[in-house]
Amino acid sequence: xxxxxxxxxxxxxxxxxxxxxxxxxxxxxxxxxxxxxxxxxxxxxxxxxxxxxxxxxxxxxxxxxxxxxxxxxxxxxxxxxxxxxxxxxxxxxxxxxxxxxxxxxxxxxxxxxxxxxxxxxxxxxxxxxxxxxxxxxxxxxxxxxxxxxxxxxxxxxxxxxxxxxxxxxxxxxxxxxxxxxxxxxxxxxxxxxxxxxxxxxxxxxxxxxxxxxxxxxxxxxxxxxxxxxxxxxxxxxxxxxxxxxxxxxxxxxxxxxxxxxxxxxxxxxxxx
Numbered sequence: 664x665x666x667x668x669x670x671x672x673x674x675x676x677x678x679x680x681x682x683x684x685x686x687x688x689x690x691x692x693x694x695x696x697x698x699x700x701x702x703x704x705x706x707x708x709x710x711x712x713x714x715x716x717x718x719x720x721x722x723x724x725x726x727x728x729x730x731x732x733x734x735x736x737x738x739x740x741x742x743x744x745x746x747x748x749x750x751x752x753x754x755x756x757x758x759x760x761x762x763x764x765x766x767x768x769x770x771x772x773x774x775x776x777x778x779x780x781x782x783x784x785x786x787x788x789x790x791x792x793x794x795x796x797x798x799x800x801x802x803x804x805x806x807x808x809x810x811x812x813x814x815x816x817x818x819x820x821x822x823x824x825x826x827x828x829x830x831x832x833x834x835x836x837x838x839x840x841x842x843x844x845x846x847x848x849x850x851x852x853x854x855x856x857x858x859x860x861x862x863x864x865x866x867x868x869x870x871x872x873x874x875x876x877x878x879x880x881x882x883x884x885x886x887x888x889x890x891x892x893x894x895x896x897x898x899x900x901x902x903x904x905x906x907x908x909x910x911x912x913x914x915x916x917x918x919x920x921x922x923x924x925x926x927x928x929x930x931x932x933x934x935x
Contacts, residue, residue, distance in 0.1 A: 679752040680789045687742045694742040697884035702755045706730040711746030719835030721874040731768040737839040761811040835873035846885045849909035852878045887923045894932045901928045
């Protein structure tokens with residue numbers, strides 16, 4: 664018989680707490696390219712400023728901004744040498760258990776007490792991660808639950824940025840959601856525009872307005888982020904990576920990848 668305690672001790676993926684500087688050390692593409700994670704994340708910017716694009720809409724962020732990004736949400740953010748902070752990666756599939764938000768939440772925290780409390784919550788999670796003690800999965804879920812409660816309380820007390828409800832923003836968000844769903848296919852911007860009932864020109868105009876990049880750039884970013892991830896994190900043959908991303912041949916994939924990154928897939932893998 665499986666108990667709730669057993670289920671809590673069998674997380675489908677681990678918690679992770681990663682300094683943003685470490686995330687960016689593998690290349691700016693790890694933060695700036697449009698991509699998504701299979702798990703929800705909390706971005707905590709403690710220094711610096713820049714722009715972040717989520718669901719096809721770009722906004723500014725500054726120090727002491729905390730941003731919750733649900734699983735499967737396409738996003739990317741500028742990351743220069745002045746930016747510092749942390750990213751908390753929750754386990755896959757804990758959204759309902761922890762009652763995490765279903766949508767992006769951008770929290771601008773003006774009060775030093777808020778900064779101290781959030782740092783403490785993240786430090787407690789990190790301490791449990793480092794300890795490897797008995798029942799640590801359950802303990803980390805408890806700490807993450809407190810973090811979820813903290814997010815909910817901030818949403819109630821702060822002026823939270825609400826996503827625009829205009830047609831352009833909705834279309835850009837719908838496009839990024841479709842790209843996230845189908846980027847492994849060979850679909851073009853024209854195909855996505857047809858699915859959305861608009862012309863490719865209109866779709867690109869809307870994406871440019873919402874996030875400062877055309878629809879083709881968003882699609883290419885997502886495909887080539889996945890290509891770079893597979894090249895650096897797996898031993899998949901290049902021809903299999905090409906096939907998995909909808910390219911007709913390894914040669915075509917190589918040309919497209921070199922045009923996008925300045926290096927061939929083999930050179931990128933060797934230099935990673």
